[in-house]
Amino acid sequence: MQRMKQTTLNVYAWFERRLQLEGPVKDAALHQVPRQTASWWYVFGSAAFTLLFLQIFTGILLAMVYVPSAGEAWRSLNVLNHQIPLGWFLRGLHGWGSNFMVAIVLIHMAQVFLFGAYKFPRELTWIVGVFLLLMTLGMAFTGQVLRFDQDAYWGLGIGASIMSRVPWIGGGLVHLLLGGPIIAGATLSRFFALHVFVIPGTLLLFVFVHVWMVLKLGVNDWPMPGRVVRRETYMEEYHHLAHTDGIPFVPGAFWKDLIFSGAILAAVAVCAVVFGPFGPSGQPDPSIIQTVPKPDFFFLWIYTILSYLPPQMETPFLLIVPLLAIAILLALPLIAAEGEKSWYRRPVAVLLVSTLAVSWGVLTRLGTTTPWSPHMSAWSGDPLPVNRIHDATPLARQGAVVFQVKQCRNCHSVGGSGGERGPALDTVATRLTIDQLRFKVVTGGGNMPAYGKNLSPSEIEALVRFLETLHPANEPPAYDASRRAVEATQAAESAGEASRLAPHPGSTP
Amino acid sequence: MSNVTYPANPQPTTPDVNTAIAPGDPRTVSRRWLLFKAGIALNGLVGVVLAVPIVRYLFAPWRKDASYDSWVSLGALDAFPVGETRLAYYKNPSRNSWDGETDNVACYVRRESTSRFKVFAINCAHLGCPVRWFPQSQLFMCPCHGGVYYADGSRASGPPERGLFTYDWKIVSGDLQIDAGQMPTLSNTARLVTISTRSGDSKCSG
Numbered sequence: 269m270q271r272m273k274q275t276t277l278n279v280y281a282w283f284e285r286r287l288q289l290e291g292p293v294k295d296a297a298l299h300q301v302p303r304q305t306a307s308w309w310y311v312f313g314s315a316a317f318t319l320l321f322l323q324i325f326t327g328i329l330l331a332m333v334y335v336p337s338a339g340e341a342w343r344s345l346n347v348l349n350h351q352i353p354l355g356w357f358l359r360g361l362h363g364w365g366s367n368f369m370v371a372i373v374l375i376h377m378a379q380v381f382l383f384g385a386y387k388f389p390r391e392l393t394w395i396v397g398v399f400l401l402l403m404t405l406g407m408a409f410t411g412q413v414l415r416f417d418q419d420a421y422w423g424l425g426i427g428a429s430i431m432s433r434v435p436w437i438g439g440g441l442v443h444l445l446l447g448g449p450i451i452a453g454a455t456l457s458r459f460f461a462l463h464v465f466v467i468p469g470t471l472l473l474f475v476f477v478h479v480w481m482v483l484k485l486g487v488n489d490w491p492m493p494g495r496v497v498r499r500e501t502y503m504e505e506y507h508h509l510a511h512t513d514g515i516p517f518v519p520g521a522f523w524k525d526l527i528f529s530g531a532i533l534a535a536v537a538v539c540a541v542v543f544g545p546f547g548p549s550g551q552p553d554p555s556i557i558q559t560v561p562k563p564d565f566f567f568l569w570i571y572t573i574l575s576y577l578p579p580q581m582e583t584p585f586l587l588i589v590p591l592l593a594i595a596i597l598l599a600l601p602l603i604a605a606e607g608e609k610s611w612y613r614r615p616v617a618v619l620l621v622s623t624l625a626v627s628w629g630v631l632t633r634l635g636t637t638t639p640w641s642p643h644m645s646a647w648s649g650d651p652l653p654v655n656r657i658h659d660a661t662p663l664a665r666q667g668a669v670v671f672q673v674k675q676c677r678n679c680h681s682v683g684g685s686g687g688e689r690g691p692a693l694d695t696v697a698t699r700l701t702i703d704q705l706r707f708k709v710v711t712g713g714g715n716m717p718a719y720g721k722n723l724s725p726s727e728i729e730a731l732v733r734f735l736e737t738l739h740p741a742n743e744p745p746a747y748d749a750s751r752r753a754v755e756a757t758q759a760a761e762s763a764g765e766a767s768r769l770a771p772h773p774g775s776t777p
Numbered sequence: 778m779s780n781v782t783y784p785a786n787p788q789p790t791t792p793d794v795n796t797a798i799a800p801g802d803p804r805t806v807s808r809r810w811l812l813f814k815a816g817i818a819l820n821g822l823v824g825v826v827l828a829v830p831i832v833r834y835l836f837a838p839w840r841k842d843a844s845y846d847s848w849v850s851l852g853a854l855d856a857f858p859v860g861e862t863r864l865a866y867y868k869n870p871s872r873n874s875w876d877g878e879t880d881n882v883a884c885y886v887r888r889e890s891t892s893r894f895k896v897f898a899i900n901c902a903h904l905g906c907p908v909r910w911f912p913q914s915q916l917f918m919c920p921c922h923g924g925v926y927y928a929d930g931s932r933a934s935g936p937p938e939r940g941l942f943t944y945d946w947k948i949v950s951g952d953l954q955i956d957a958g959q960m961p962t963l964s965n966t967a968r969l970v971t972i973s974t975r976s977g978d979s980k981c982s983g
């Protein structure tokens with residue numbers, strides 16, 4: 269036992285003599301940090317770091333099987349999923365690791381923002397961090413492309429369409445993005461190079477710089493209301509704090525990092541086992557058009573915004589807002605390098621983060637349900653509730669057939685099923701008179717196509733007669749008072765006609 | 778080499794064997810700096826010389842649209858009944874053996890009369906998702922953000938700013954041919970639109 273210990277020590281000494289790492293590692297591990305920074309709020313950065321290495325590790329393992337060729341990638345993913353033992357698990361780890369990494373990086377950023385950690389002297393740490401965020405998102409997008417399935421294919425199409433809107437050089441940019449005129453072999457090859465070499469290489473370099481600065485400048489002190497950052501005095505104050513009320517980074521603060529990272533890794537593994545890998549969905553054959561492409565979770569909010577923006581706003585939004593957002597993020601620490609760090613004294617910052625978080629949540633939720641998209645198969649798949657047509661006249665039933673067959677149902681729900689693009693029509697008769705219904709069907713308007721060209725007059729008549737029956741039993745359909753008056757006189761006239769004819773009951777008209 | 782700095786008081790002495798090789802001698806240092814700078818300059822020069830072909834290589838796909846396009850056949854005219862809109866397929870003209878299925882491209886052919894056609898790109902004019910044709914209601918619907926187009930390709934509703942993209946077409950010995958070769962987007966269809974205007978096939982708002 270004693271000898272073994274001695275041998276180990278000798279081996280260690282042999283390496284240390286040559287590597288000489290003990291000094292710098294000790295310096296990094298034992299440097300004093302303010303006591304309060306040993307907090308559960310400060311664990312997200314290290315967790316992102318851990319996840320990055322999980323991604324690199326699982327990525328390399330996947331690359332041993334994956335074939336980065338447009339003709340073979342999809343098949344090789346299926347081999348990974350179904351034939352290689354535990355290939356599905358590795359894919360699950362990599363896919364869930366990516367989702368967790370994006371989430372953790374965003375949480376880390378929000379926390380750093382709320383804690384004012386981007387202020388002097390950590391401005392550059394934040395700026396490098398912004399690039400790290402962009403690269404993480406870049407990895408998520410390029411990774412989605414490498415999962416070369418229908419979603420990846422059409423997602424690339426969306427990317428190319430956005431690129432094409434850049435003035436003057438849009439066409440060239442599309443060619444550069446795709447590596448040619450269409451999404452094909454060259455496209456996948458270049459995304460492979462980006463995902464496996466270019467972005468991760470840069471990412472590692474930036475992570476090194478980021479962590480280096482964290483070590484050199486010290487962990488951000490816990491924000492206290494009234495403890496204002498000033499360039500002249502901050503360094504001195506920080507060192508005073510770190511040495512009078514500080515603890516060594518290891519183990520004082522580091523044990524929380526370790527436990528959180530371990531928990532996150534376990535969570536990724538559990539998700540991979542329980543939910544399995546992502547896709548691949550259908551094969552990337554653009555001639556299969558029976559598909560409803562959807563981007564990955566973290567890009568759903570963009571998808572939502574794109575469907576709600578008025579058309580003329582879209583190009584400016586797509587091209588300007590991302591650049592503006594990045595510029596603001598980069599400029600933030602330069603503009604607000606001094607001042608209060610505490611969130612108690614920064615209501616705007618708190619409001620901003622909560623607004624962004626809530627909007628992101630809402631947009632993502634909408635993106636998963638896509639109320640703006642027609643339900644492509646509602647017309648043939650969702651039958652009308654029987655009670656809606658049970659007592660209908662033959663004409664109204666004919667209208668119900670028109671309603672289904674002409675795909676009205678793809679956008680309008682009745683009885684809770686059907687599309688949500690247009691309003692639900694369960695009570696439409698109480699809102700629109702029959703003339704208004706006819707007008708709306710014929711001319712469309714808003715988000716509704718004009719059906720005037722596409723329906724015959726008799727179909728339109730049947731359809732509006734059916735729509736007129738869509739009202740609750742205790743609420744009569746809307747009517748037009750003047751029409752009522754006209755109808756009343758017409759009825760009186762025909763009644764007069766009838767009474768005039770009455771004295772001659774035997775005669776046939 | 779004017780910016781080579783000497784210490785404040787250089788001693789213009791004749792070389793003395795003992796002092797000339799002493800470490801820290803100003804002349805030795807300046808010679809080393811000179812070589813160092815020459816090394817940097819050499820690498821910079823080689824870098825520039827290398828950069829030109831590298832940039833050229835990187836930008837290789839950035840070509841004129843026309844160089845990608847060519848006429849491809851969609852098959853015999855009989856496949857397209859008058860008054861109907863049918864899905865047609867072709868292989869993208871520029872392709873590689875490793876493209877797999879990605880070079881199968883679909884488009885919609887609408888035969889307006891015996892001799893008049895309209896050929897629409899499958900890609901939504903909004904962000905390129907594949908639109909679906911519903912013959913019953915004579916509408917194209919997009920599954921992504923709910924864009925809708927009429928049978929003639931014009932915009933009906935939803936986010937798209939314009940009607941469906943069209944291909945230029947011609948009839949060659951009983952075959953319908955279209956001028957195709959790239960994914961239709963807002964940046965390259967301006968050309969497609971001009972061509973189609975010439976052939977009396979102008980339905981575009983963009």
Ligand code: FES
Nearest residue numbers: 901903904919924
């Ligand atoms: S891609 Fe068709 S509506 Fe957006």
